[in-house]
Amino acid sequence: MGMTMTQKILAAHAGKESVVAGELIEARLDLVMGNDVTTPVAITEFEKAGFTQVFDKDKIAIVLDHFTPCKDIAAAKLSFDSRNFAKKHHITHFYDVGTVGIEHALLPEKGIVAAGEVIVGADSHTCTYGALGAFSTGIGSTDMAAGMASGRNWFRVPEAISIRLTGALRPWVSGKDVILHLIGMIGVDGALYQSMEFSGPGVASLSMDDRFTICNMAIEAGGKNGIFPVDEQTIAYMTGRVNREWKVYEADPDAVYSRVIDLDLSAIEPTVSLPHLPSNTRVISQVRGLPIQQAVIGSCTNGRISDMRVAAEILKGRRVAEGVRCIIIPATQDVYLQCVKEGLTQTFIEAGCAVSTPTCGPCLGGHMGCMCEGERAVATTNRNFVGRMGHTGSEVVLASPAIAAASAVKGCLASPDEL
Secondary structure, X not given: OEOOHHHHHHHHHHOOOOOXXXXXXXXXXXXXXXXXXXXXXXXXXXXXXXXXXOOOHHHEEEEOXXXXXXXXXXXXXXXXXXXXXXXXXXXXXXXXXXXXXXXXXXHHHOOOOOOOOEEEXXXXXXXXXXXXXXXXXXXXXXHHHHHHHHOXXXXXXXXXXXXXXXXXXXXXXXXXHHHHHHHHXXXXXXXXXXXXXXXXXXXXXXXXXXXXXXXXXXXXHOOOEXXXXXXXXXXXXXXXXXXXXXOOOOOOOOEOOOEEEEEEXXXXXXXXXXXXXXXXXXXXXXXXXXXXXXXXXXXXXXXXHHHHHHHHHHHOOOOOOOOOXXXXXXXXXXXXHHHHHOOHHHHHHHOOOEEOOXXXXXXXXXXXXXXXXXXXXXXXXXXXXXOOOEOOOOEEEXXXXXXXXXXXXXXEOOOHHHO
């Protein structure tokens, strides 16, 4: 019986010739990642279990991105504990204020993750790295502690959904629209504990940033992971970033899938998710005119330089609507610096936006943009659950950078074509 990409990677890391869906395995880890919220919990479990050293200081990443620069005393203590642990164990990949970026944009940018690897992170959107042809998935802090100590974790081998892509995206349509469209099709549990494996001729038309965005939100369909095949774009992205060998895995022709979904990229329209589930999708033409009080452009889903460029293209020469707060958050220091070099930061400020240092901030209702009761935001983030960005009486509409920027200018949900 043939294996999927994910199954091949897991088999190799479990030291087995083959694995089947549902099988329990113990797999070797190439990277264990945590942030300022989840790492302190893992540290407590690590020390409670009596562990005194990490399995490999070069294969652990600690990224202080959620509540930093620290929003309050409690957040400062979380970062303090993480810093001390990183220093004590000489963690190579430790990122603090001034060097930090939002974890799922930072790690690929720095070449810390690569094709064919098994990557776990105490953050649900760790599935982002499947864009590089890796198996990456979110875990709990207890599993992070075990991973830091042993370099291994237990997994149940997932079934897989084959998502065959054809065509190419239309103007103002991006990877964010693709994944929102897909989640709207199958629901927030449509891929529960399954690997979402993308293939087909349409893959070549998607940029790496599109692929990162799509894999990032695989978890919003319940997926264990999302994964793309390794092609010329993938290799070009890793070349010069990754300083070690990587391995390319391909699905067997007779790999078994629980279902097959055919998706024509050229048929996808700009799509948003209304409160309070990512699956509550509408095309923009159905909801244009819905008032907003805030726009957030950034996050691990859409804070890369291509996202910044799209937003700046729309905002250039225009002003954010009266009564709307537009918050721009470059995902990493390198993205921030590139925005400065290209004049994008000036464009944002002249349009009336607030530009933030890299942080997860408002995405999880942390800081830099919490809302009160009755307010609504359009955001390029990945979740719009009740109370996600502040008060339980506030609302979040998920959208692409193009839709978020256009909506900020109009003061209501809008597409760039309306400006």
